[in-house]
Amino acid sequence: MGGGPTGVAGHVREGRGLTDVARHDGERGGPTGIAARGADGWRSDGLANRDRYGRGPTDVAGRDGERGGPAGISARGADGEDSSGIIAYGGDGGAVVPKFQYFQLFLDHKDMAFDNVMDDIHVSGTPELPLVLSPKSHGFSSGIRGSPRFKELQGSELEDSDSAEEVEVVDAQGRKKMKKKVKLKRWRPENMKEVNFHIGMMFLSVIELRVAIQEYIVKQRVQIHYIKNDKQRIRAGCVGDCPWFLFAAPDSRTKAWVVKKYVGEHTCEREWALKQFTAIYLAGKYVETFRADEKMTLQNFGRLVQLDYNMQPTRSKLARARRIALKIIHGDELEQYNLLWDFAAEIRRSNPGSTMLVHANNGKFDNCYMSLDACKRGFLLACRPIICIDGCHIKNKYGGVMLTAVGVDPNDCIFPIAIAIVEVEDTVTWKWFLNTLKEDLNIQNTAPWTLMSDRQKGLINAVNAMFPDAQHRFCVRHLHQNFAKNWKGDVFKNKLWQIARATHEADWKKYMQEMKELDQGAYEYLDAIDPRQWCKAYFHELPKCDLLLNNSCEVFNKYILDAREMPIVTCLKKIKDQLMTRFYSKNLESEEMCGQICPKIRKKTGQKY
Template sequence: MFKWKKAADNKLKRKQSMTMLVGDENESTEEEEIDLADSDEGSNRNRFREFRQEDLLNPSFSVGQVFGTVELVRKAIIEYNLRDRVEFKMPRNDRKRVKAHCAEGCSWNFYASMDSRTNCFLVKTYNGHHNCQKKWMIKTCTSKWLAEKYLETFRADNKMTLPNFARIVQKEWNLTPSRTKLWRARKFALQTIYGDELKQYSQLWDYGQELRRSNPGSNFYLNLTEGAFSSCYLSLDAYKRGFLSGCRPIIFLDGCHLKTKFGGQLLTAVGMDPNDCIFLIAFAVVEVESLLSWKWFLHSLKDDLSIDNTFPWTIMIDNQKGLIPAVAQVFPEAEHKFCEAFVRKFPSPFQRLQPQKPVVDMC
């Protein structure tokens, strides 16, 4: 190991260390190449340009640059590699040092190692000049890298075809990955977006058991059709107690589509707390919204809240499929109100209802 010296013989020292690196690659990776003052250790990191996560969009390197982690160094090299369409080799790649060079005959090389003074990776040698040829297919352009890169694209369009995906990759990166690689990338991306939903559904029994164990008083019903998921209902004990003790006797009902792989609909019952904020009471996931599914949900809700006399209750609804007759059957004596926004949007069904039941603005 070289001894510390201050800036005076810095140039000579760097030359020595570079010779050493070329001559013997198993040499120590200590902090001999870049000269730092001993005194202000805390500010050492600030004296060099730090490579940040956002620099990955267009990475560039220089001697003295610092990286927070070795993972960031690797990511930056791969990104640079792909942007320049050149194939790098990394003969040294461990937790303490990363050494990369370009194709045979090309002068590009990079070496960074752990620096104990700054406690981060420091670029110690770098030559950014290429005299090699650009490529169309690069090994580091893996399906996992493509999946990570185009995750948001697939989130926006999960039905994107492989030819379109190939066109986007070629336009943005000038790379032509194989069809198999693109297919795998799309599969990984969709798996990340939707998770492994089948596995998640199979864990619902355990989830229900854990819920009952950790939240006594909560209800979780799971219905199966021929061994497959059909519907589920969930209401936590805290929701019910909070609603019954602190909220007005108004229940708002609504349903919406679930945009997941298996679809379905989410039915919700919410109340309004003393601050006029939404207070969740219960929700259910059903295959389709219908009179039967709404009736099942409302019966479960009624039992959960121990409602025998429906007279003091007010139910706020819109024109969801089957909801109006379901409410009329399960909460026959309750006051039924319609959301004002809904009435303004679809006034025609209410023109005939108005003589019997006045519409109020309770949104």
């Protein structure tokens, strides 16, 4: 066998080379565009004609081993002498390609075994890709390519292009009819609006091709299945006897996936239920919609999908799609717990003086505490010594409870101090939160302080343990909710509030006596509660605050309602951003105030200046 120094070309008996470059007598040469002719002297590619001894106009070496043109890559002749041309040996001749610096030949022996050669040529150092002959050998009958439902391409279906890609059109009898250049058009995301495949369309990856096929299925409402779907090729066909067919494979020249065969005709009926219309597909289509409106209900989401696609997915599919879209927007909820320690370190680094603590129990999240430096300094410098505490539920995948501590600023507005996230709300977690808050604010003497909360049993015990000398007020609204379980009606309600608003001890005794006349049981219930915890007449004068309701915490809990539905890191970051925005806007408002008395206080006292 006479192979060249690259081991590419060679000849055996009957003139067939190792790469199948030279084919049977009288046939076209191999698909690389190099091979020449058979015994009858028919030219395969227009590059060179050879006489029966292999000599052509370019005087490139033939079978006698003469030295050919200066291509720089030699092939060995029959007599063992190297030639400088690139030669493919046929039965009695060969061909030479144009001059270039580098040459690589890629082989697919599997396809060669089935008489279907898909070899490609990659040329470096030339401005154009070489001409490549398309694989369609007559007599091939195995697989989907030989199926009677596959229709051969017509010349009118091919588009002209400046590209060097060629496709050989074969008639029904297997005769070669013509060659037309195919336009190599790159697939782009904007093509999603109207998916149209054609031969020569390029895709950067197989994933991009599969996404385009899925979009085509949904847009055209057809049921297409994959005959082959792997890293080497994709064959897709329509169900039943529908002739629609697509074949794509990687192309070594463009380093992309190229549509090699395509039949775009459909004879099937449209489908109303598509397997490809998945929750992941919906999430990808409506992720920006959810980014703009995270509160969108499933009902409105379903209406939007029906308007766009004329299909009504199930409620569970819509819920999964919304969950996936929110996961794309905010990140994985479980992964964010692993990022919590890094987030805490970044808070302490970027905002000196802030406190961010994270605790774990046996490698699992237990609780965390966050208080920004501006919150602590502003509260200690300008706010009254009263702290409102409350808890609210977190509404994400893993749940939990958020404990909040809120103060009252000089204008009787809320002033957030600290927040904590715990698993459950009980005496242990409240003790930990209040003790951490006490140490963070450096509170040594608890006597001047006042705490306000609802009448939760665990919270009462925690306040008594951590702030033993502080006054503990109860929210009168929560007190009335418990009171109204046994004594309903506006009469009892109005009398209760009259007692709570009494500003003198004599008034308190008077109103309590009136309650006793209404109902002895109601009187005994209220008399058992320490009046210092719910009546203005017995409040300490130091805080200069006559609040009867724990509205400060209620307002703050509503203020961070959107953040409470997000994953933990996103939740804390959003609360941080909200506090920064609030402090900035309040600072701008304070610069426009006149005098030293705040607007709400001036309105209460009736002062004009």
